[in-house]
Amino acid sequence: MKAVVIDRFGDSSVLNLTEIPKPNLSSDGVLVKVCYTSVNPIELLQRSGKFKFPVGNSFPRILGSDFSGVVSEVGDKVKGFRPGDKVLGMRSTVEGGAYAEYVSAKPGQLSLIPNNFSFAEAAGLPLVTLTTWQAILGQANFKTGQKVLVNGASGGVGVYAVQLIKALGGHVTATCSYRNEHLVKSLGADVVLDYTKVSIVDLGKKFDVFYDVFGNYSLGKVEHLLTDKGTYCSTIPSVKNFLTHGLSFFSRKKGKVVVVRPNAQQLGRIVTMCEEGQIKPIIDSTFDLSEMPQAHERIRTKRAKGKVVIKVADI
Numbered sequence: 558m559k560a561v562v563i564d565r566f567g568d569s570s571v572l573n574l575t576e577i578p579k580p581n582l583s584s585d586g587v588l589v590k591v592c593y594t595s596v597n598p599i600e601l602l603q604r605s606g607k608f609k610f611p612v613g614n615s616f617p618r619i620l621g622s623d624f625s626g627v628v629s630e631v632g633d634k635v636k637g638f639r640p641g642d643k644v645l646g647m648r649s650t651v652e653g654g655a656y657a658e659y660v661s662a663k664p665g666q667l668s669l670i671p672n673n674f675s676f677a678e679a680a681g682l683p684l685v686t687l688t689t690w691q692a693i694l695g696q697a698n699f700k701t702g703q704k705v706l707v708n709g710a711s712g713g714v715g716v717y718a719v720q721l722i723k724a725l726g727g728h729v730t731a732t733c734s735y736r737n738e739h740l741v742k743s744l745g746a747d748v749v750l751d752y753t754k755v756s757i758v759d760l761g762k763k764f765d766v767f768y769d770v771f772g773n774y775s776l777g778k779v780e781h782l783l784t785d786k787g788t789y790c791s792t793i794p795s796v797k798n799f800l801t802h803g804l805s806f807f808s809r810k811k812g813k814v815v816v817v818r819p820n821a822q823q824l825g826r827i828v829t830m831c832e833e834g835q836i837k838p839i840i841d842s843t844f845d846l847s848e849m850p851q852a853h854e855r856i857r858t859k860r861a862k863g864k865v866v867i868k869v870a871d872i
Contacts, residue, residue: 569849597684
């Protein structure tokens with residue numbers, strides 16, 4: 558099968574399209590013929606060698622978590638999926654493996670594709686929506702009616718964060734550049750702030766959750782913007798953020814870091830919300846598998862509006 562692999566850490570030039578054997582099918586696994594995958598910022602960090610501790614430094618390696626496609630084979634112990642099912646899924650960011658024509662997954666990493674979504678749209682869903690679900694409902698203990706500031710609302714995580722938080726009953730203040738104000742407002746944000754004109758730290762407002770998708774703030778910088786029991790939650794798994802998380806354990810205002818994990822039950826609920834029209838797909842651009850370096854460069858600019866997806870094969 559074709560796959561994009563890296564044989565060393567480095568810039569986007571280390572991403573190489575090559576032929577490798579298909580993954581083996583385990584008795585409790587599902588083999589999926591991949592139609593689309595997507596690129597997430599975490600994969601740029603992994604490619605550059607920023608997360609050697611959790612993922613190791615063995616090569617060759619296939620990156621990628623998100624995928625959509627058709628079930629090719631199922632193991633003897635698998636229930637709930639059968640060959641021909643159209644699925645989307647997420648392998649853990651440590652496992653990777655989605656930049657390929659076939660991916661092996663567990664049933665707990667999969668869900669059926671929403672009826673109103675294409676393969677391309679479905680491939681952009683898992684990691685970003687699960688990140689927000691686990692950050693907002695898990696780490697921040699969000700309650701209906703609470704006020705959430707989404708910092709970086711026009712990127713891959715941000716465009717889905719706005720929609721998901723609104724669907725869960727939150728009041729959303731979103732930050733983005735003036736170029737993306739109309740898009741973010743159309744997604745349901747109650748207030749949209751142009752960060753080039755407004756100083757976020759000088760806002761005279763309080764929020765129950767400061768959801769830092771972009772990653773350019775810290776609990777120390779925005780603690781005064783939080784309500785008495787408010788939470789600052791970051792998507793950036795840095796040592797500094799984990800330290801902040803630990804040091805705030807005994808404080809009323811918390812610092813949290815979300816490390817997203819596959820969860821079929823949560824993904825199934827998100828799929829239902831998509832089918833009900835509460836979440837709509839936002840695709841910035843589409844590349845072929847052979848264009849993975851260009852896709853990584855698009856993410857690196859931090860100007861993508863929504864998800865960058867990769868066409869792997871026609872199905």
